[in-house]
Amino acid sequence: xxxxxxxxxxxxxxxxxxxxxxxxxxxxxxxxxxxxxxxxxxxxxxxxxxxxxxxxxxxxxxxxxxxxxxxxxxxxxxxxxxxxxxxxxxxxxxxxxxxxxxxxxxxxxxxxxxxxxxxxxxxxxxxxxxxxxxxxxxxxx
Numbered sequence: 001x002x003x004x005x006x007x008x009x010x011x012x013x014x015x016x017x018x019x020x021x022x023x024x025x026x027x028x029x030x031x032x033x034x035x036x037x038x039x040x041x042x043x044x045x046x047x048x049x050x051x052x053x054x055x056x057x058x059x060x061x062x063x064x065x066x067x068x069x070x071x072x073x074x075x076x077x078x079x080x081x082x083x084x085x086x087x088x089x090x091x092x093x094x095x096x097x098x099x100x101x102x103x104x105x106x107x108x109x110x111x112x113x114x115x116x117x118x119x120x121x122x123x124x125x126x127x128x129x130x131x132x133x134x135x136x137x138x139x140x141x
Contacts, residue, residue: 013140020136024129031125038121042114049107053100060096067093 067089074081 038118
């Protein structure tokens with residue numbers, strides 16, 4: 001049985017389309033895997049930072065508790081000296097609070113930047129995939 005040239009071209013075209021579909025599916029799965037990995041890494045980092053923040057808060061609570069206990073004991077012995085020490089401790093606590101708030105703000109800014117980068121990456125990937133898809137459609141119309 002003889003196959004005409006047009007039929008051979010049609011078969012060749014069908015195989016090429018199938019190959020493109022397979023390649024596109026592979027690309028899509030790779031992009032999804034990368035997105036999942038990025039999200040997992042970001043979530044892990046976020047969990048780690050939250051854990052560190054909780055530890056810092058606990059340390060601060062312990063330090064405040066320790067400081068208050070020391071101030072109460074010293075109050076019975078030397079009221080004047082304790083007033084000076086208490087004001088110094090309050091300044092240190094405020095500085096610590098300020099540093100913690102600053103770190104939290106910095107972490108939030110970094111998280112927003114990472115979110116923005118992920119969105120840029122995703123939009124770039126989707127735009128590229130869309131362009132490839134439109135080029136594919138245009139090529140085979």
